[in-house]
Amino acid sequence: MSKAVAHADHGHADAQHAHHPALQHHFDTMAQQKEAAVIGMWVFLLTEILFFGGLFVAYMIYRVWYFDAFAEASRSLDLFWGGLNTAVLIFSSLTMALAVRAAQTNKRKATVNWLILTMILGCVFLGVKVVEYADKFEHHHVPGPNYVWAEPGHEAAPGSEHANLSLTPAQLQNTTQIYFSLYFTMTGLHALHMIIGVGLMLVITWMAWKGKFDAEYYTPVEMSGLYWHFVDIVWIFLFPLLYLVERP
């Protein structure tokens, strides 16, 4: 304690203890400052885990209640787009990890480039989501007054070849809507996190471009990396839960 006080009092005058400009006065060392940031970020991510956790619980309960409806509705999602988006997001996690690594190794331009690539991949993910959502609107698969699972007399019911189900069309109309409510809430909330992540990265990229980071101080890059990887993990669970309930 007394050491810390002495350090704070004389730190700036003492050439041997020359401070990194990014070191805040209430921390002793860069390492201490960084660990505080890492733990703080993880505490934030824990609130995020529980935030999404509530939706996962709702999903689990309704899935057990209305399994056949969930399986039917899940088959109406295009596995190609879902799989592509999973690959895009995993790739963006790699580029994010490489951005942090570039910052750690003092490579300013590489940091900026990896961050830009990560943002582009994030936008590709969101673009695919727009295509998928547009398709849902077109097929009246958006919960609400215009929701239609399958028009009567129309044999265009998605996955109707698996239709020896216990559900009448009227029941499917109601219960698949629950699936799509959860689908839009969960993927929508995830997409919102992606948009925030891209916004966050715009700022970080600008800071990196300005040369604010070096091998001693790259905490903001690492923190946005933690956030980005977290959003990736949420999708790693959403993909099998929403797209792969029961495939033929």
Next chain:
Amino acid sequence: MSGHISPVSLYITIFASLMVLTGVTVGAAYVDLGMFNFSVAMLIAGFKASLVVWYFMHVKYQSHLTKLTVATGLFFLAILLGMSLIDYVSRDNFAGTGPGGLPAPVTPEGQMHAPAQAPH
């Protein structure tokens, strides 16, 4: 103090593993494992998430305090999921009971794959 710097090859390996596991998840979904399809999908997703947390998020190289913080989150998530599901699963005829204890519009589990009641 710049923290642990992982080699690029490690990141590539993790990335490749995540991609392969994504393929395995899709493949496994097309194999009829009955009630185990869900468990397999969640086990793979859990393993993928662990790889991301451990290597991409650098938890492997963090202090015990940070690791404990991460574990705390998983602990509370387990309480949230576990306790909620214990409540619902322990009710009589869970799959056939709709919200508010009313009969669900779906027939009970045992009749899930009975012939359709109406032409579909």
